[in-house]
Amino acid sequence: MTKTSPAKTNSGRFFEDYNVSDVLRHAVPRTVSGGERALYHALYPARHALYSSDEFARRSGLPKSPIDDLAAFHLVFGKTVPDVSLNAVANLGYAEGRWLLPVYEGDTLRAESEVIGIKQNSNGKTGVVWVRTRGVNQRDETVLEYVRWVMLRKSDLDAPAPSPVIPELNKVLSVDQLVIPQGLDFSNYDFSQAGETHRWGDYAVGEKIDHVDGVTIEEAEHMLATRLWQNTAKVHFDTTARPDGSRLIYGGHVISMARALSFNGLANAQMIVGLNGGAHANPCTSGMTVRAWSEVLDKAETSAPGVGAIRLRLVATAGGEPFSIKGEDGKYLPHVLLDLDYWALMPL
Amino acid sequence: MTKTSPAKTNSGRFFEDYNVSDVLRHAVPRTVSGGERALYHALYPARHALYSSDEFARRSGLPKSPIDDLAAFHLVFGKTVPDVSLNAVANLGYAEGRWLLPVYEGDTLRAESEVIGIKQNSNGKTGVVWVRTRGVNQRDETVLEYVRWVMLRKSDLDAPAPSPVIPELNKVLSVDQLVIPQGLDFSNYDFSQAGETHRWGDYAVGEKIDHVDGVTIEEAEHMLATRLWQNTAKVHFDTTARPDGSRLIYGGHVISMARALSFNGLANAQMIVGLNGGAHANPCTSGMTVRAWSEVLDKAETSAPGVGAIRLRLVATAGGEPFSIKGEDGKYLPHVLLDLDYWALMPL
Amino acid sequence: MTKTSPAKTNSGRFFEDYNVSDVLRHAVPRTVSGGERALYHALYPARHALYSSDEFARRSGLPKSPIDDLAAFHLVFGKTVPDVSLNAVANLGYAEGRWLLPVYEGDTLRAESEVIGIKQNSNGKTGVVWVRTRGVNQRDETVLEYVRWVMLRKSDLDAPAPSPVIPELNKVLSVDQLVIPQGLDFSNYDFSQAGETHRWGDYAVGEKIDHVDGVTIEEAEHMLATRLWQNTAKVHFDTTARPDGSRLIYGGHVISMARALSFNGLANAQMIVGLNGGAHANPCTSGMTVRAWSEVLDKAETSAPGVGAIRLRLVATAGGEPFSIKGEDGKYLPHVLLDLDYWALMPL
Structure with missing residues (x-):
């Protein structure tokens, strides 16, 4: 026995x-290590310069790229x-x-x-x-x-x-609850190397940005991403765990994909410092083509040199009309995957 | 010409x-480099703390995480x-x-x-x-x-x-043939950070553990894993190399997948120090959902402080009844992929 | 509004x-960082020793492996x-x-x-x-x-x-236009560790080499590779971007795949120093099994100790007869993916 x-x-x-x-x-x-950084760049179309270049980070007052x-x-x-x-x-x-x-x-x-x-x-x-x-x-x-x-x-x-x-x-963090990394200084910011010319002052509250690009999700990629962070919940890996044989994609994968796609239009929203709220509106599975749009919800000055704060709504979708999000019943439309509300830091 | x-x-x-x-x-x-380490974590649900954290490794007497x-x-x-x-x-x-x-x-x-x-x-x-x-x-x-x-x-x-x-x-390495890494010391072991409370004394010879979790294998992942180690045998990569158009998965991919899955129940079987034997019982191909179970085959004390040795049988399967392994004819059942016999080090 | x-x-x-x-x-x-290096090895069957081992690179006069x-x-x-x-x-x-x-x-x-x-x-x-x-x-x-x-x-x-x-x-770079890395010295080259015995003198102009191995391309892999270099052109990622729902594979992925496959027969063509020309003859999509062959186009001595230059034509294919490349009409045959003309450095 x-x-x-x-x-x-x-x-x-x-x-x-x-x-x-x-x-x-x-x-x-x-x-x-550098391995996690490289994998993050291979898994997402991540191009924010502060996280890509030690030189850019140093010019921004940080010791190197985080x-x-x-x-x-x-x-x-x-x-x-x-x-x-x-x-x-x-x-x-x-x-x-x-x-x-x-x-x-x-x-x-x-x-x-x-x-x-x-x-x-x-x-x-x-x-x-x-x-x-x-x-x-x-x-x-x-x-x-x-x-x-x-x-x-x-x-x-x-x-x-x-x-x-x-x-x-708090429904929303106020700007004085945000912590600006010590030494951060955007007064010498290189817009050309960052990829876009739009600065904090160029964004208006209420403005919406369609980030244009899309990525069709593959099984192997979201599993690599999820395991990289030692998240081993079986619904993400085991096709026998769900009745329809699909894998449920880790919600964080959608967050990172949408954030990376938002580079196109928000290349200078460099650092995320606050997460006000977020909803995984509908499940994401492989084969979906993820797109993203953002809305400027608020703006605030900060005490750091050259650094402004911008509050953004980041919405990830799989299909659907641009900027559509909820139906008449107040519920998320079926193509909406993510509705995230965050604060980022941007050069003035 | x-x-x-x-x-x-x-x-x-x-x-x-x-x-x-x-x-x-x-x-x-x-x-x-750190790249290989990060990829290993992305490719397998590997969570043994000694291989994840420099701090944990140092507390165990090693200079950093191997x-x-x-x-x-x-x-x-x-x-x-x-x-x-x-x-x-x-x-x-x-x-x-x-x-x-x-x-x-x-x-x-x-x-x-x-x-x-x-x-x-x-x-x-x-x-x-x-x-x-x-x-x-x-x-x-x-x-x-x-x-x-x-x-x-x-x-x-x-x-x-x-x-x-x-x-x-040798059919089995004796415990004095095993080499304990110099300086290894589990007397200050942090079970909370390691993920489980079960210590060497809690495992009994003959005990079997179903590791519960499963991972459905994708082509891209096993190819990345196999190439990472510069193993370029064509059966792993070239769908024209086998009559049925499937790729044969490198046996070592199954070993690593099963070992990583065994964290759930054997989180403290930290270091592998001996491989007594192993059989790739049946071929593995993509689409299979790999699971694992272990059996405690032996236990022994070691001279290192706080460190015990445990001999484990690690079996990887794709379907089949739990703990089934061979048929009446003495042959491996068709769902058995791997039968491995190894020694690991565990805190007393 | x-x-x-x-x-x-x-x-x-x-x-x-x-x-x-x-x-x-x-x-x-x-x-x-080391992360990009490790990913390159996971994505391609890359085995040139100079790019794999710091020790091999130092023996070749470089500070470490580039x-x-x-x-x-x-x-x-x-x-x-x-x-x-x-x-x-x-x-x-x-x-x-x-x-x-x-x-x-x-x-x-x-x-x-x-x-x-x-x-x-x-x-x-x-x-x-x-x-x-x-x-x-x-x-x-x-x-x-x-x-x-x-x-x-x-x-x-x-x-x-x-x-x-x-x-x-220039249709072709002359050998004195090539830049040999400072300190490069192949006079102490370890052919055994490099993987093949064929030296510069063993290759004849006009010689053709079938690199034998093939890799069937998966979507997840080419996307990881393309994103790793922050190339975000949507045709590589978004299946809704092309009428047939396929993703167009980044031409550079085919270049790296073919070059890595060419290790088998050209393991000592270590460093690429010149690109004379190249054509992406036909589009590559996932499911294709990529193979490669090379032709020696020219050879030249260099001033660096033990270092010869070899001009190679590298052709990537998906099916087709070995060494076939253009039809009677002078156009690339449909199975030809890449026709590249480059200079590499090789031990004398």
């Missing part, structure tokens, strides 16, 4: 396994999956995301999350859990943080409903 | 081209293909594999093999050749070694049969 | 937007696409390509092009533009240069035809 050990494998947490104030220390720290802000985000996010979203029915939203320090080659990141909210749904079968996640480097400095909330199944339907705690979250 | 030069290309060696004691110095040394032991193995193996297995009918087995030194970014590896056995088959058309391969770094230190044997075709059927030499190989 | 901003996105230049002597400073400088010459070429080429070929009907040719300095990890490259020729076609709808492109490193040293010419559409058919300027270009 052999003994089998289901108990040794991680079957993920269920709704009843979370309590407000729990701190989850996520596993598998990761040291980043890894892409979204790469840092994915790296931290990936670590949370086994503890937060392995049994998630839905990834409901993001709030209060802030990039606090650039991440450079050689840095080692780990992640931890605090449960800040919990609410059982009226059906008694599922509930919502809010966590605030922090990415921390080898010097115990927080490099980024964000809140996300997910809907989770209950495993034990008889587990009592917890007292609901719904966190109060 | 133009002259063509078949003689300038490598058509591979045939059975009659090998003699016992021949030493083959394999071509194309390779310097590894490249994955299997990446080092593939790198050495790839170099042997043009000289050993270009005309192989079958890759029959492995034995006496030992990892002797961790491989770090900046190291340059080359490989050489000694023919240690030879035996013509009774059909007179094929034969078996045994080679002991060593991977050597830029300081002429052997970083790993293993024996493998392959069945090769004869090109000249009239070539005389050599005197058979069948090497005596 | 929302304002949309087509003006903010780059719709590319048209024929009438070019004038002779214009200098285009291309955007997005790029710092290369990134592949073609990787440097693609990196520079990619930057020119938004300014030169976004609206190209056809990429017509290359000439006077020279590699002037090896590119190493840590180098940052930018690119600029000068318009050196222009000629409207008799149909009045298209024209040909010639540019000389230079890749420049962080020390303002030119690392490579080449001329290419493209056929572009006119956007404004009423724009006047410019005075035609057709540059005089």
Whole structure:
């Protein structure tokens, strides 16, 4: 007789396994190198100059070119999956995301999350859990943080409903909540090398930009991207995990694809410093041709020399009319994949 | 009239081209960087912390995080293909594999093999050749070694049969044959960061673990993986090379995929130090969903602080019942892809 | 009412937007690392030892292993696409390509092009533009240069035809126009580690070599390769951009694939130093099995110790008879993808 050990494998947490104030220390720290940077450029049409050239970054007051802000985000996010979203029915939203320090080659990141909210749904079968996640480097400095909330199944339907705690979250980060990287200075910015001439002053609130280009998604690419950040949720890899045999594409892949496509029209929206909110409106699967458009939601000055902040809505689509997003019922149209609200830094 | 030069290309060696004691110095040394490490993480769901984080590695007594032991193995193996297995009918087995030194970014590896056995088959058309391969770094230190044997075709059927030499190989390496990396110390091991709490003492001989997760294989990924190690055998790349138009997936891709999947249940089986044996039971082709299970075959203490050795059987499958492996006829069931027997190091 | 901003996105230049002597400073400088090197090895069966091993490179008189010459070429080429070929009907040719300095990890490259020729076609709808492109490193040293010419559409058919300027270009670079990397010395060359014994003296002008191996192209791989060099022309990525739903594969992908395949027979043709000309004879799409053959066109001695120059014709095909290239009408046969004429350096 052999003994089998289901108990040794991680079957993920269920709704009843979370309590407000729990701190989850996520596993598998990761040291980043030039390899992660190169792969990010191979996986996305990423061309923002600050993340491509050490020379450009130095001219902007940084010691060298950091890894892409979204790469840092994915790296931290990936670590949370086994503890937060392995049994998630839905990834409901993001709030209060802030990039606090650039991440450079050689840095080692780990992640931890605090449960800040919990609410059982009226059906008694599922509930919502809010966590605030922090990415921390080898010097115990927080490099980024964000809140996300997910809907989770209950495993034990008889587990009592917890007292609901719904966190109060900023709908939008104000500009003084944003952290500008130390030393950042765009007063000597090279627009020619950055790829576009449009500066902060050239963008008007309400303006919309169709980013024109499209990329048709292939299975191998989104799997490489997702694994790169050690996100191993099986729906992204295992065609037997979903009834129709398709793989569900990691939402972060769509975020990075849309952001990279937005270079064409927003080449100078260099650094992402705030994530106000985001919704993965509809699932993305391979074969879809992803396009993107942006809307300028707000603008603000900052204290850093030559640096303005711009608040952007970034929408990823697969088909559909340009700039269409919601139907008369207020729901996302079926071709909308992503609706993201973020702050970026731009030369004045 | 133009002259063509078949003689300038490598058509591979045939059975009659090998003699016992021949030493083959394999071509194309390779310097590894952070790029190879990042690609390994993108290609496999690899999460063992020692290979992901410099900080974790230093806490374990190493100078920094090495490249994955299997990446080092593939790198050495790839170099042997043009000289050993270009005309192989079958890759029959492995034995006496030992990892002797961790491989770090900046190291340059080359490989050489000694023919240690030879035996013509009774059909007179094929034969078996045994080679002991060593991977050597830029300081002429052997970083790993293993024996493998392959069945090769004869090109000249009239070539005389050599005197058979069948090497005596250990079926299993004893624990004192294993080399523990200098300085390795798991007495300060961080189980939380490693991802699981199960330590050496928690595993029982005979215990089996279903690693749960699955990955459906895509063509582009296995080709990237195989080329990364400069293994250019055409069956892996050229759909016209096999009658059914499928590509045969490099067996090492299945080894790495299964090992990475085994993180879920064996997250603390950090370092691979011995390869007792292995069989590529059935061919793997794209579209298969690879899963893995392990069985604890043995355990032993080591002289290194906090470090135990665990002998594991790692089985990769594509479908089939959990833990099924051979039929009543003693042959591997059709869904079994890999049956590997290895020693790993684990915190006590 | 929302304002949309087509003006903010780059719709590319048209024929009438070019004038002779214009200098285009291309955007997005790029710092290369070990990541780009590793990806190059994962994407192509590249095995030339000088680009694989720091030790081999040092023995050849270089400080360490450079990134592949073609990787440097693609990196520079990619930057020119938004300014030169976004609206190209056809990429017509290359000439006077020279590699002037090896590119190493840590180098940052930018690119600029000068318009050196222009000629409207008799149909009045298209024209040909010639540019000389230079890749420049962080020390303002030119690392490579080449001329290419493209056929572009006119956007404004009423724009006047410019005075035609057709540059005089060398059909072939003479050996004294080639730049040998400083310090290069093949007098201590290790043929065993390089992979083949054939030296410069073993090749005869007129000799043809069938490189034997083939690689069937996958979508994910050519997109990774093309994006890696920040070439974002939509025909390579967007299946809705072409009527038949196929992606057109970046011609440079075929160049690198063919060059890597040519290792088998030309393992010692280590460094590419000159590009005499090249034609993308027919489009390449995924599913094609790319093979290659070479012809020795010329040979010359150089002043560097142990270093000879060899002029090679490299032909990539998808099917067809070996060594067939043009029909009776003088046009490329349909299975010919690439016809490239280059100088390489080889040990005497």
